[in-house]
């Protein structure tokens with residue numbers, strides 16, 4: 001069992017310890033246990049500390065990950081790469097990455113305050129907590145949450161931050177804890193519970209690292225809420241992470257506002273306006289294309305030669321797309337006795353074969369045969385079929401080739 005120095009002092013960033021055991025995991029990483037450690041192992045939703053183990057002045061070994069052996073209650077320090085020079089009995093100095101630790105303390109302490117605020121204001125219990133690389137989440141036991149409820153809890157939590165209330169660690173038996181009004185008592189039976197007491201606001205059992213007073217949390221920013229299986233998930237960030245996230249958000253908004261030449265608060269309104277304009281422009285474009293297709297169809301019908309019992313139209317459009325040639329095919333085959341073999345270039349070279357419904361040809365079969373020769377895909381029914389072409393030139397030659405079958 002490792003003596004956990006962070007239990008009583010979250011601000012201890014350097015400590016001396018003796019190596020108890022050295023092992024290697026299947027991936028070749030060294031696993032070191034010490035008689036005492038201030039390194040926090042992943043547990044209770046909080047992620048592990050990183051840092052270094054120093055051996056006198058001869059060098060430092062990077063602690064890449066820290067885990068807990070639940071059976072033995074040992075803290076396992078995982079070093080990248082094997083062959084560490086450590087032996088049982090070696091005296092090392094542990095050094096914790098203090099920026100990472102501070103960030104974790106801000107997130108975790110902020111979570112206590114935010115969870116208590118949701119419970120006090122709305123009776124929503126926190127059922128789980130997750131700390132990610134970018135943001136943290138708590139899951140609340142409720143079917144739904146309104147924006148107003150979320151904002152009220154965020155407001156109360158930040159008031160508690162600005163009041164700079166002391167945060168203390170207490171130890172109590174589970175029986176004592178029950179009489180003290182602890183927010184959530186863990187199910188595992190333990191002799192002594194470690195309680196985190198936020199002065200006159202929250203008392204909760206927790207093994208993590210926390211700030212000395214709520215002012216050190218800095219601030220608590222709720223980012224979003226979403227419905228999940230076990231309730232409602234609330235995403236939030238605290239402290240310097242909140243500043244970094246808000247900065248990122250602000251820069252994105254500023255860039256968007258500059259594109260619209262407007263104030264950042266007007267961005268949503270501008271986006272709605274632009275989306276409306278895009279929609280009506282698309283409608284207008286569609287109408288124009290219909291007109292062009294109509295005119296094109298008339299011109300092609302006038303100039304098309306009469307084949308064996310039908311008008312054969314073979315036309316390649318380098319600059320048009322599949323949507324246009326399909327539209328044109330439909331217009332052409334509204335007339336009696338028309339076969340249209342159309343192709344387009346552009347970003348997606350394509351073919352459309354169509355005939356006036358009821359004619360004797362099989363456009364689907366013809367397309368299958370053509371795309372097989374081109375090595376692409378396509379198909380359709382007896383009257384209309386479409387397919388792909390590797391490029392514009394081959395799309396054009398494919399329709400010329402196919403036209404030969406109509407004499």
Ligand SMILES: [Zn+2]
Nearest residue numbers: 108206207208
């Ligand atoms: Zn905690």
